[in-house]
Amino acid sequence: MASFRSVLTLTNSAKLALSTRSMASHPLAGLLGKLNHVAIATPDLKKSSEFYMGLGAKVSEAVPQPEHGVYTVFVELPNSKIELLHPYGDKSPIQAFLNKNKDGGMHHICIEVRDIHEAVxxxxxxxxxxxxxxxxxxAHGKDVMFLHPKDCGGVLIELEQE
Known part of the structure; x- marks a missing residue:
């Protein structure tokens, strides 16, 4: 029985080494960094902010982002953030999202990259x-690029310079 365990351990170690090696040689290896935030569109920014404050989270003030057509509020978590989005102006992309999703919902995820131009x-x-x-x-004053959700498994992805 002990020899079977040794072979199993050796086989699993070899698989781990092989999978690690193949990931390291992938052309995009090392390009993606940590999850920066998950963005949630909300029809009621005050109510959403109060919800997270009620759970004990640190919540920022609403900041208008006229160039993006949104107000943003950031909810600080120990390992990431939640970005609350609310329409700003008549041509807000968030208003179009809320027209389809009356109660709001997840809008996009943001992943940091070490070099935005290389990533693009x-x-x-x-x-x-x-x-x-x-x-x-x-919204963080850093370069960003959004990727088309139809090419990303149905998820709008924002890449942000570290």
Missing amino acids: TAVKSKGIRTLGAKPKIG
């Missing part, structure tokens, strides 16, 4: 469409 080139080389020709400044 890499995803485009994989046939992933971007929502814009070049990165623009996001």
Whole structure:
């Protein structure tokens, strides 16, 4: 029985080493960083903010982002953030989202990248469409680029410069 366990351990270690090696040689290895935030569109920013405050979270004030057509509120978590989004102005993309989702819901996820320009080139080389020709400044004052949800498993993904 002990020899069977040794073989099983050796086999599992070899599989782990093989999978780690194959990930390291992937062309996008090391490109993606940590999850920065999950963005939630909300029809009632005050109510949503109070919900997270009631759970003991640190919640920022609402900040208008006219260039993006949104108000943002950040909910600080120990390992990430939640970004609450509410429409700002008549042409807000969040209003279009809320027209389809009256109660609000998850809008996008944001993943940090070490080099936004390298990341954009890499995803485009994989046939992933971007929502814009070049990165623009996001809510954190850093370059961001959104990836088309139809190319990302139905999820709108925001890449943000670390």
